[in-house]
Amino acid sequence: MIRECDVLIIGGGPAGLASAREAVKAGCSTVVLDDAMELGGQLVKQTHKFFGSEMEYAGVRGIWIAEKLLDGIAGSPLFTPYLRTTASGLYEDGVVTALFEDREVLKFRPKKLIIATGAMEKTIPFPGNDLPGVYGAGAVQTLMNVYGVMPGKRCLMVGAGNIGLIVSYQLLQAGVEVSAVIEGMDRVGGYWVHASKIARLGIPILTRTTILKALGEEFVTGALIADIDENWQPIAGTEREVDCDFICLAVGLLPLVELFYLAECEMKYVHKLGGDVPLRDATMRTTNPNVYVAGDSGGIEEASSAMVEGAIAGLCSAKSLGAAIPDFDERFARLSDELAELRCGPVGEHIRRGLAECTMEELL
Amino acid sequence: MRIVEHPILKFERGRKVAFTLDGKPMEGFEGEPIASALHDAGVTTLSYSIRHKRPRGFFCAIGHCSSCLMEVDGRPNVRVCTEPLREGMVVKTQSGKGVLR
Numbered sequence: 001m002i003r004e005c006d007v008l009i010i011g012g013g014p015a016g017l018a019s020a021r022e023a024v025k026a027g028c029s030t031v032v033l034d035d036a037m038e039l040g041g042q043l044v045k046q047t048h049k050f051f052g053s054e055m056e057y058a059g060v061r062g063i064w065i066a067e068k069l070l071d072g073i074a075g076s077p078l079f080t081p082y083l084r085t086t087a088s089g090l091y092e093d094g095v096v097t098a099l100f101e102d103r104e105v106l107k108f109r110p111k112k113l114i115i116a117t118g119a120m121e122k123t124i125p126f127p128g129n130d131l132p133g134v135y136g137a138g139a140v141q142t143l144m145n146v147y148g149v150m151p152g153k154r155c156l157m158v159g160a161g162n163i164g165l166i167v168s169y170q171l172l173q174a175g176v177e178v179s180a181v182i183e184g185m186d187r188v189g190g191y192w193v194h195a196s197k198i199a200r201l202g203i204p205i206l207t208r209t210t211i212l213k214a215l216g217e218e219f220v221t222g223a224l225i226a227d228i229d230e231n232w233q234p235i236a237g238t239e240r241e242v243d244c245d246f247i248c249l250a251v252g253l254l255p256l257v258e259l260f261y262l263a264e265c266e267m268k269y270v271h272k273l274g275g276d277v278p279l280r281d282a283t284m285r286t287t288n289p290n291v292y293v294a295g296d297s298g299g300i301e302e303a304s305s306a307m308v309e310g311a312i313a314g315l316c317s318a319k320s321l322g323a324a325i326p327d328f329d330e331r332f333a334r335l336s337d338e339l340a341e342l343r344c345g346p347v348g349e350h351i352r353r354g355l356a357e358c359t360m361e362e363l364l
Numbered sequence: 365m366r367i368v369e370h371p372i373l374k375f376e377r378g379r380k381v382a383f384t385l386d387g388k389p390m391e392g393f394e395g396e397p398i399a400s401a402l403h404d405a406g407v408t409t410l411s412y413s414i415r416h417k418r419p420r421g422f423f424c425a426i427g428h429c430s431s432c433l434m435e436v437d438g439r440p441n442v443r444v445c446t447e448p449l450r451e452g453m454v455v456k457t458q459s460g461k462g463v464l465r
Contacts (some may be wrong), residue, residue: 035427035446036426036427036446037395037446037448042426047372047373061372063372063373084446086427102442120424120428120429121423121424121428121429123423130413130418130420130431131418131419131421132408132409132410132419132420132421132422133408133421134421134423135421135422135423135425136423136424136425136429138424138425138426139422139423139424139425139426139445142425142426142445143400143403143425144367145373147375147396147397147400148366148367148370148373148375148377149365149366149367149400149403149404150365150366150367151403173370173371173372174367174370175367175369218409218419219408219409219419219421256428
């Protein structure tokens with residue numbers, strides 16, 4: 001059986017749910033596929049309060065935002081979510097296949113597809129980086145904030161971007177010690193407000209410092225770190241051991257873009273956005289007229305901008321199907337302004353420059 | 365170890381269920397990922413790598429990295445970071461690629 005729908009959204013995180021809300025509001029039958037056990041993507045582990053404006057729930061903790069996004073569509077007959085369902089294929093006739101609970105293949109034929117698959121955690125090379133006890137920062141958050149299990153007793157955090165800083169604070173909240181946050185750059189990459197919070201609690205943030213090795217045979221028992229010079233080479237004589245029983249890597253994210261390749265979307269490597277990303281226009285449409293992009297799968301940014309991009313993709317895909325949206329122009333303009341606002345100032349500069357490399361005035 | 369007190373979160377856990385790991389009796393909460401129950405019990409090595417037989421634990425915890433594959437109820441290569449725990453599950457440390465039966 002092939003399930004027909006107007007809009008199929010792959011990924012039920014902030015971008016996907018925001019897309020779904022707009023598509024449902026416009027009267028489109030909307031299906032969301034997600035491989036996790038619940039909707040919300042990575043919001044479900046974000047215990048911190050969001051920045052941005054009221055429209056993206058500034059001041060609200062991430063863990064509560066998914067529910068707000070579902071408000072009003074959760075019971076709608078137009079909205080059908082499939083959980084524990086992994087999109088596995090996309091065929092020339094537009095059919096999307098998905099694996100439900102690793103045992104049943106489902107088929108969908110959507111008129112429009114929104115790919116909001118998010119990102120995966122990067123790692124960095126060092127001996128022992130494959131040992132149990134070397135975790136991605138997202139994994140540490142999932143374990144402690146979603147399932148309430150301590151990842152360990154004492155953490156070495158690698159990376160002082162926002163994720164490294166926020167997760168360090170969350171570890172302290174969960175009762176886990178953080179021996180240090182190390183960062184290869186000569187400065188903290190994340191917001192000062194996050195850095196100050198953990199510095200005040202006595203956690204050293206060591207810049208120009210790298211991890212040389214994870215210690216341990218069967219499990220992490222410590223780490224060897226060293227200072228690095230301007231060429232990122234370890235400085236002899238500065239090696240020292242850090243007391244920790246797990247290592248948390250917060251070294252960046254990689255957009256999950258496999259489905260864009262299947263959809264034959266034109267792709268481009270954009271360093272500032274984290275990797276290969278699809279070209280898109282202001283409506284979030286890719287070079288494949290039936291495929292839209294939203295959120296981190298189109299470039300690593302924040303959940304707040306992912307929600308706005310999602311809303312744009314949902315609104316514009318519905319519009320392209322001929323849905324009657326009387327205030328379309330006004331809403332599209334408002335969402336576009338909102339995105340510009342989120343990306344303004346020095347903090348948003350690398351995002352603006354990255355997007356300039358892959359945003360097309362007009363596609364095709 | 366479970367987090368008991370948290371300034372923001374309250375953990376709603378399912379009922380306690382029994383399962384086995386390599387024949388040994390274990391306990392966890394129904395519906396949580398198998399990996400989370402194992403980690404709580406101090407089990408961090410979930411499999412051994414195919415060529416060099418190095419210990420493997422989970423890395424991403426959201427089903428993307430394939431570092432947490434185990435044999436569950438006779439089925440190899442199950443991502444235990446996203447597989448919900450059920451009463452009576454038979455979980456085994458996986459070595460190598462696993463065998464389909």
